[in-house]
Amino acid sequence: MTISREDVLRVAELAHLELTAEEIELYRGQLDEILDYISKLQQLDVTHVEPMTQMSFGSAEPAASSSASPHEAETDLREDTLRPCNIADAVLEQAPDAAKPFFRVPKVIER
Amino acid sequence: MSAATGWTVASTQAALRAKKVSAREIATEFYAKIERRNPGINAYLTLSRERAFAQADRVDVATACGEKLGPLAGVPIAVKDVISTAGVRTTCGSKILETYVPPYTATAVARLEKAGAVILGKTNCDEFAMGSSNENSAYGPVRNPVAMDRVPGGSSGGSAAAVAAGLAVAALGTDTGGSIRQPGACCGVPAMMPTYGRVSRYGLIAFASSLDRIGPLAANVADTAAIMSVIAGHDENDATSAAVPSPDYTMEIEQSIQGLRVGVPEEYFGDGIDSQVKEKVLAGIALLEKLGCRRVSLKMPHTEYAIATYYIIATAEASSNLARYDGVRYGLRVPGATLIDMYRNTRERGFGAEVKRRLMLGTYALSSGYYDAYYLRAQKVRALIARDFSEAFQKVDAIVTPTAPTPAFQLGEKTSDPLQMYLADIYTVTGSLAGIPGISVPCGTTKEKLPVGLQILGPHFSEARVLQLARAFEKAGGFVI
Numbered sequence: 001m002t003i004s005r006e007d008v009l010r011v012a013e014l015a016h017l018e019l020t021a022e023e024i025e026l027y028r029g030q031l032d033e034i035l036d037y038i039s040k041l042q043q044l045d046v047t048h049v050e051p052m053t054q055m056s057f058g059s060a061e062p063a064a065s066s067s068a069s070p071h072e073a074e075t076d077l078r079e080d081t082l083r084p085c086n087i088a089d090a091v092l093e094q095a096p097d098a099a100k101p102f103f104r105v106p107k108v109i110e111r
Numbered sequence: 112m113s114a115a116t117g118w119t120v121a122s123t124q125a126a127l128r129a130k131k132v133s134a135r136e137i138a139t140e141f142y143a144k145i146e147r148r149n150p151g152i153n154a155y156l157t158l159s160r161e162r163a164f165a166q167a168d169r170v171d172v173a174t175a176c177g178e179k180l181g182p183l184a185g186v187p188i189a190v191k192d193v194i195s196t197a198g199v200r201t202t203c204g205s206k207i208l209e210t211y212v213p214p215y216t217a218t219a220v221a222r223l224e225k226a227g228a229v230i231l232g233k234t235n236c237d238e239f240a241m242g243s244s245n246e247n248s249a250y251g252p253v254r255n256p257v258a259m260d261r262v263p264g265g266s267s268g269g270s271a272a273a274v275a276a277g278l279a280v281a282a283l284g285t286d287t288g289g290s291i292r293q294p295g296a297c298c299g300v301p302a303m304m305p306t307y308g309r310v311s312r313y314g315l316i317a318f319a320s321s322l323d324r325i326g327p328l329a330a331n332v333a334d335t336a337a338i339m340s341v342i343a344g345h346d347e348n349d350a351t352s353a354a355v356p357s358p359d360y361t362m363e364i365e366q367s368i369q370g371l372r373v374g375v376p377e378e379y380f381g382d383g384i385d386s387q388v389k390e391k392v393l394a395g396i397a398l399l400e401k402l403g404c405r406r407v408s409l410k411m412p413h414t415e416y417a418i419a420t421y422y423i424i425a426t427a428e429a430s431s432n433l434a435r436y437d438g439v440r441y442g443l444r445v446p447g448a449t450l451i452d453m454y455r456n457t458r459e460r461g462f463g464a465e466v467k468r469r470l471m472l473g474t475y476a477l478s479s480g481y482y483d484a485y486y487l488r489a490q491k492v493r494a495l496i497a498r499d500f501s502e503a504f505q506k507v508d509a510i511v512t513p514t515a516p517t518p519a520f521q522l523g524e525k526t527s528d529p530l531q532m533y534l535a536d537i538y539t540v541t542g543s544l545a546g547i548p549g550i551s552v553p554c555g556t557t558k559e560k561l562p563v564g565l566q567i568l569g570p571h572f573s574e575a576r577v578l579q580l581a582r583a584f585e586k587a588g589g590f591v592i
């Protein structure tokens with residue numbers, strides 16, 4: 001695995017990071033080393049393995065010692081009802097530049 | 112027992128109820144000590160005196176009126192600075208949130224305060240909880256109160272140091288790949304990562320959402336259990352919070368551990384472990400056997416892939432979660448000619464080196480053409496690691512391992528080599544990936560007097576049993592073995 005300077009620049013652009021010249025070189029070397037280490041995952045045969053995308057677990061109790069495998073717990077979503085919110089002022093108070101009820105940013109549309 | 116102050120949850124409750132001391136006096140005592148010692152240790156980033164004394168006064172009024180006090184009445188607690196506190200600055204150890212004051216309070220903190228706890232302030236940590244030494248904080252490293260030239264571990268280094276130095280009776284930390292347990296081990300205090308979903312993440316500023324958990328660090332197991340009892344439980348504000356009833360752990364911890372099967376995976380004692388750490392942890396396991404546990408040797412073949420898996424999943428999730436810091440809605444803004452320039456200038460100035468490194472890695476792993484090779488493959492290996500655990504828990508009731516391969520290292524020792532730093536989490540990331548609970552408890556010290564940590568892992572939602580083992584170990588002298 002070799003990470004090129006162009007790879008670093010492409011990823012930095014995707015991540016909205018403006019890197020200095022020194023950072024580009026530093027990260028190129030370090031990412032190379034880390035990705036080389038990570039490449040050990042390629043050794044494993046995962047052809048028939050389902051990816052673990054679900055982080056909901058059922059209770060291990062009462063049969064605690066025998067039912068530890070993760071499985072989808074019952075969905076427990078709250079009722080979809082309207083509730084008072086009124087947080088705009090508190091939220092805008094933290095904005096670097098607000099023009100109530102908006103956040104102000106550099107112009108994005110040229111006419 | 113907190114050697115540093117003498118205050119525990121139990122002793123504060125007894126003293127307050129007997130009216131030997133007021134909550135205000137306790138808080139005053141802690142702030143005086145923080146003033147003396149924090150400049151050297153750098154455990155706290157922000158003190159919340161006004162909020163703390165208002166709460167202490169509420170407890171004192173309740174005492175005077177003969178009202179029933181909450182289970183943590185007047186207990187001084189520190190909160191890691193990635194957990195939101197309305198009206199109290201929350202920086203995540205980052206310049207990008209240097210002036211950020213959250214408009215709401217995390218559920219875990221709200222529950223502590225409802226139980227009467229006094230929040231003293233916010234503790235230092237690696238920037239956005241990314242690190243194993245606390246050296247990635249934008250506000251300077253924390254020093255290990257046990258050995259001031261050493262790191263306290265990370266990322267909850269400030270929380271661990273505050274408890275170890277007696278600058279709080281207990282603290283909340285967060286654990287994504289070991290960030291509660293490893294600093295607990297480095298500073299010599301019990302430190303618990305609950306099951307994923309056991310404690311609400313509402314108000315926890317996200318690093319890696321499928322891994323992040325809030326949990327306690329405390330001076331003893333009873334205090335750990337007392338805090339767990341308060342913060343655990345379902346919360347409708349966190350969709351991943353589990354609707355599984357949580358017991359009063361305080362009532363459970365004294366139960367016998369006689370006959371429990373304790374698994375010892377050989378992969379956790381191989382290359383890279385410090386010989387003194389190995390010796391102490393094996394002595395700890397022998398003590399558990401002496402207490403009536405049955406030792407079972409285990410093989411967990413995917414352990415060696417855990418660090419690689421973790422650093423793909425955690426950085427990928429971080430690259431998505433940290434996209435929100437763009438200078439638009441809160442935190443730092445560095446102006447730019449265009450919107451994109453503003454984003455890039457803000458993030459370049461606001462993020463530190465490790466955060467940028469991880470955002471680069473995570474973005475790379477998710478980028479077009481690499482997703483299957485990295486992120487998808489890591490999710491599959493994660494399933495294999497979780498399966499190692501579920502198979503092990505068919506044979507054993509708990510698994511015991513070292514918490515970290517070495518004791519606390521020197522400040523600056525690993526900062527130039529990110530991969531070496533990542534390997535400090537080699538024994539903790541496995542439990543993180545599997546979503547199971549674990550605790551690190553002190554297990555003696557090395558010849559240099561540096562604390563060693565023993566990790567106890569259990570099946571999902573088995574916190575009570577994990578705490579029982581920890582308590583029996585503590586009672587039998589395991590902490591000073």
